[in-house]
Amino acid sequence: MLKEMKRELSFHPEIDFLYADARGDNNRQFAQVQAFLKKKIDLLIISPNEADPLTPIVDQAFQQGIPVIVTDRKTSSGLYNAYVGSDNYNIGYLAGQYLAHHLQGKGKVALITGLPGSSASIEREKGVKEALQHHPNIAIQVQLNGQWLIQVATDEVQQHLRQLQEVDAIFAFNDQMAIGAYQALQQNHAKKPIKIFGVDALPGAGNGLEQIAQGHINASVLYPTGGAEAIRTAVAILHKQPYQRDNLLNTLVIDSANVQLMKMQADKIDSQQQDIDKQQRLLNEQQKIYRNQQSALNILVISLVLAIIFAGIAIYSLKSNWEKNKHLEEQNAEIRKQQQQLIDMSEQVKEVSAAKTNFFTNISHEFKTPLTLILAPVEDLLKEPSLPPAHKEHLLRIKRNGLRLMNLVSELIDIQRLAQEKLKLRAAAQPFQRFINQIVQSFKPLAHQKHILLSVEHHTTISNLWFDADLMEKVLYNLLSNAFKFTPNNGRIQVKTEQNTFGDHVLIRIIDNGKGIHKNHVEHIFDPFYQGAAYSTGGSGLGLALVKEIVELHHGQITVSSKENEGSSFTLRLPVGDAHLTDAEKEMAIEEIADLPKASPDLTTLQTPHDLGMEEWEHLPPKTNTLLVIDDNEEINYFFRDKLSEYYQVYTSTNAEDGIKLAYTKVPDLIISDVVMPGKSGIDLVKLLKKDTRTATIPIILLTALDSEDQRAAGLQAMADAYITKPFSTTHLEAVIQNLIASRKELKQRYSSELSATVDHTNAFSELDRRFLNDLSAIVETHLANPQLNVDDICRQIGISRVQLYRKVKALLHCSVNDYIIHRRLKKSKYLLQQDMTINEVAYQTGFSSPTYFATLFKQKFGLSPSSFKKQLHHKS
Template sequence: MLDEMKMELSLHPDVKFVYTDARGNSSRQVAQVRQILQKGVDLLIISPNEAQPLNIVVKETLAKGIPVVVIDRKTSSNDFTAYVGADNYQIGKMAGNYFISKNKGQINALEITGSPASSPAIERAKGFADALTAAKRIRKLYKLNGNWTQNSADRALSRHKDMLKSVDAIFAHNDVMAASARRTLEVMNLNRPIFILGVDGLPGAGGGLEMIANKMIQASVLYPTGGKEAVQTAFRILNRERFEKVSILRSLVIDSTNVQLMQMQWERINSQQKDIERQQYLLEEQRAIYKSQATVLNIVIIMLVLVVVTGGLAFYFLMENRKINRSLEAKNDHILQQRNELIEMSARAEMATEAKLNFFTNISHEFRTPLTLMLGPIEDLIHTAKLNNDQLGFLKLAHKNIFILMKLVNQLLDYRKIEYDNQTIHASPNNIIDLINEVIGNFRHIAHKRNIDLRLFSQEKECTVWFDINMLDKVFFNLISNAFKFVGDGGHIFIHLHVYNNTVQIDVEDNGIGMTSDQATHIFEHFYQADNGLSKGSGLGLALTREIIQLHHGSITVKSIKWQSTVFTIKLPLGEKHLKEDEKFEQVIDPKGISEQASQYFAELETTTSTGTPTDNFKEPREHSILIIEDNNDLLHLLSSKLGEHYEIYTAMNGRSGVNEAFENVPDLIISDVVLPELSGRELTERLKSDIRTSHIPIILLTAQISLEHQIAGMKAMADAYMTKPFNFPFLLETITNLLRNRHILKEHYTSEIKTNDRLPVSKTLDKKFINDFAGYIEQNLSNEHLNVEDISKAIGVSRIQLYRKVKALLGYNITDYIMNRRLKKAQYLLTNEDHTISMITYMVGFSTPNYFSTVFKAKYGCTPTEYKKQQRT
């Protein structure tokens, strides 16, 4: 590849070519690219060592406006300007087809693959497998990882010599590994011929062409390096000419029938290149002579001019230099002063940080004492006191939340010790399968209660790992309890354990709500909570989990698909070589200690037993109804129980169902949390307040966000009240009473006898518009005796049910009574101020007959219309 690039670049002598070699190290390749970018290039040609690690640096290059031509190997992303290379899948398939054509009958085959993480190895293996599958002549296919190099292939083949005895043919992903296979077979001195097929077909000493000619291997699939095509594509890009984004190079199989022809072609190309280089050398000599002569002439002219001006400029520059030196000295003094101030500020900041951390640790310790003092009396009351169902339920709720606080305090202290006190592990050799089974055993009753399939899958009966028993169990408690929080009833939580390459891998998989890729990227950051509306933790558990795994010299990663699944993968090294002497300690697994710790994690998973709200046995409907929207089941039950003594209660556990409940039941008041799944409390408030069906309903927002900015944001969302947690229940009850009283005053205002033009303005614009539209339509159609609810709902644009509820909530009347009152009021006005007959007034206000009008009028005012008219004139 490099030779082809140099050949093509020899036609462009004005181009500077910078070349680096990472020697198979992906991290070094990323660092080399960044160094090149700092020096400045116009275009980057890169052959990725592995598919994944180069994605980020390629994106960085493109972000700087530098085109990127990917050659030979692909990245796992489509972020590149152009790609030049062979189709590795087709090369693998071509090798497989040739492989089958040269081997008769059923055969045992061996495939020596390249690095498992590189795209050529993956694609060649897939193409080879597809060709073999189609042929259906492979009895057994063995695979070894040669990692592209001779040493790796030699080691892999040496470890599996017994396998080679039964192999009939070998396919190696490159000629180097194919040569290793031939050498190993010669050492084994097998008496039967074994067909060997490689990939590359490179010319030169030790290349694939020479191996085929010497019959070291039988054939090789030509892998076009694409160096020439990459340089040509690069110049098209730089010259803003049309180019192919993906250029796939053709290949062929080289064997004894065409190897001599290929060698002759290469020797001829090499000879032509040497001629070009020799001619370029001669041209460079002529250019150098010309430049030297031109330089001498220019120097003579310039010296004549400089002699004239140098004398005057020398004195001027001397004076300017002195000024600059004085200015630099002053700036240097200022910089030194700022540096000393920064050092002093840094020292003060470090002291302040240490003081904060000490206070943080001390206050966390102090929390444990009052929590312990609360826990004992509450447990005594639960087991010994004679309490009714409601009192027992409230005590169990307090008992549960004490354990939650204890877990948070312990996590904070553990994180402080690891992050800032440099705590080390006390590792001992124990069976990690026993530890996982002990942890799983503590979750069995919860899994059974929620019909969740919780199982450990392992082909190993025993797996000895050096770990700290008092720390690693917290990792599995955290991961499994998190899975329970986000898995629905009837779901599954599977733990898979398997051993490979001196490493034990543990996968904790669930089919819960999952995460987006962006959320998964930040999930291990301390105090981070995924913005999925299901914030069910402190954001510290997974950060602590990662710290504990890193102390064990392991790693933890996560893969998640939104609304499908999440898999946390833990990898721990086997043996003790990775541990320091002071990290080793003798410990055994204590099931009792694990069970005691489990109670802190169960607290968040257990649901407080519901004893029913007072409304369950209260058969008569309440005067007012309240919708409570809260995703915490315990708080929802507490509010429902307390408020159910006074109001009819509707409930919802997320924002979207809360909106649906509001539209369905049109309650008199809504209480909502701010942080809710699917739709936040502020979004819910804005939606309900902007909808004519629910705009009149008072809304109280509850939140743990106590800052003034959050309160202002809540009021901007048109909430009627904003209360922070923990809240005083009598204050909440009084707030509800006042809001409902104000709504009653508003009803009285709209249904009073005051004329429309003298009424006070309505506080809510949508409510005012609704009342004006409703009243205006009825006033315009009072003479229509067939006026009905269907006509009004069509005219205003709401359903009949919503119209009934809205009018009832705002005016306190049903629609029929309201229409009747307006007809009688207008009739009263006409009898007093207009000179119309009783019959005319009857039809003007929409009554079908004068007799019916007279009967209804008398029932309302105590006299007939005729008598009323006489009274007004006397």
């Protein structure tokens, strides 16, 4: 690899190449990278000895903005710019296939692996084992750890010689360990020949190609070193050119059949490189001679030119010196004037910024005064023992939403204080496990209410941690609150604490199995006021931004990993000890943390109203008219049930998908829907329901906080019947509901084609019968102009058999299906004749095959012909 790198670097003399060999020692490699970082290198190329021990220092380089190229082996975190190397899993898989082929599908195999923590060893082991799974008659008898070293492999083979006598082949994860295995077997005079296979196939004395040629090992999987590819990738990164992140090199198996060809190619490459190096040295010598001669000539020419120029300059300078001095004085005066103007403007900007900041802070504080004056009387009223339950529920709703406003104002003030660096850290050594337990305990009632399994696990020996209890309480409450918001009932939330590998940081993880976060939103999740459209829960978008600021104030880090529909994990990484804190950030005395309250304002705003009395509405007697309310805020749904259930049968849903299903099954008289909801929006819901014949005639009211003209237009263009913005007047909303239902009934009475004479209105239809009649009416009305409409068409669309359709229509409408269709057509024709349409036009528009047939049926039904009916209308007008 080093030879390839130097060979490629010969084309880039402008690059300074620093190199260090860790010789298989993790600590040495860690220290070498630290030394490189102190030298402020421009790019790091590293082949990690083991993944986990080297991950922190590689991550540190990456986070400092230094490009990192990982070769041969990978780190655990994946924080690097590019990877160059072979696919170690593919190498292991190819070796397994080759073993199976040579053993003819039967035998016993021994594996000699590399360092246990090395990604190359892990992936090669996985590949060879998965390849051998396809050959059940081949068993892995022995597995030894050679640590990539020839001597270690030799010792391991000698110690397990008795077990190895039974195997047919040995697969070592590199050629050096394969050579060690061969030497150990030769020294101990193995009883039977054992095939030995390795990985690398490097040229040169003592390496894989030579050993295959001499018959010491049977084959080796070529592992391209990737030195040239690593340098090419590094040059592309340094020159800000496009590059590939994963550079996987090709491989093949080298055995006695092709080893000579590979040796010839390697020797040829070495010979060509030697020629190139020799020519480069000669070229350098010639360039040196040329540069010396060129320099001498240049000095001579320059001296002559300078002598002439200086003479001219001296003459010109004497003439124009006084003019330049005068011009410079004018420029200096202008510059001083502009400088003063900039100072004045800067002062003005500071004053304006300070005024904005003061206004923002003052108005945020001003919100707290009226909120306090609202909440304090509410608290007093709630203590009244004689308070009626209905009034108490209204007061509780005022209190919950008042606390929610108070929490939003507090978050705004905290964000502003952090931005102005006025929020100071007051850290003390705290028993953080007890601190976490108390906070989690305060969420137990909510967990019980939502049937969520809430657990705490501590996997650390650290008892005390330095942090600001008040600020850290906000962090944990915010993260747990979010977890409860996005975790469904019967879900799971875990809080875990542990230490990192070096023991200098504590990790606090909050894990849920909720809806997760889409990958497009994860990178913005900590931005102030950011809310992904599909993840809005009515929050402000300030919580996680405040969490990030507080954690960074503690000199820590917060990260998130999430997969949509599987859950999320937030990780706090806080330093152990107090060396990272300044004296101003420490409190002088260690104070005991007070017991946390059973529920905080933040938690209270999360909870849905308890004792809502759902059963009361379910057992109320059925009403004449039904409403469907769709809003993702459960309190809004409760409010509508409370206000409207006296006059209407009220159904509710918290999302558009369930709301659409309810609309199809319940067929309500009116629908009230929010616009901004998780998943489908209210606009989408309106478009879907208005396109469906089952729900097209249902009035829909959009109720939302979006009140711009464009948003109103979008709602009305989707065919919503009304668009009302929050906050709204309850009286106005009730009037709109009554008017829409009344006008729809009036339209039905005037223009509906329903049978009036044959239907027994005293008979109260069940909900299923009502839905059936609505579906039947919608299908017939839609296809009324089609003369080919028949019973089979209706059966196919409504989803029942001919016999069932006849029985159902006969039982409910006391007529046949054909009579029902004819009656609907005649009723519609009577209305159309009033619209100044000709008799022929009306006949064809209502689905009659001929005007004569239409006239005959019309006279039978209404006692006079269509022409006589039109004359009567004319005389009346």
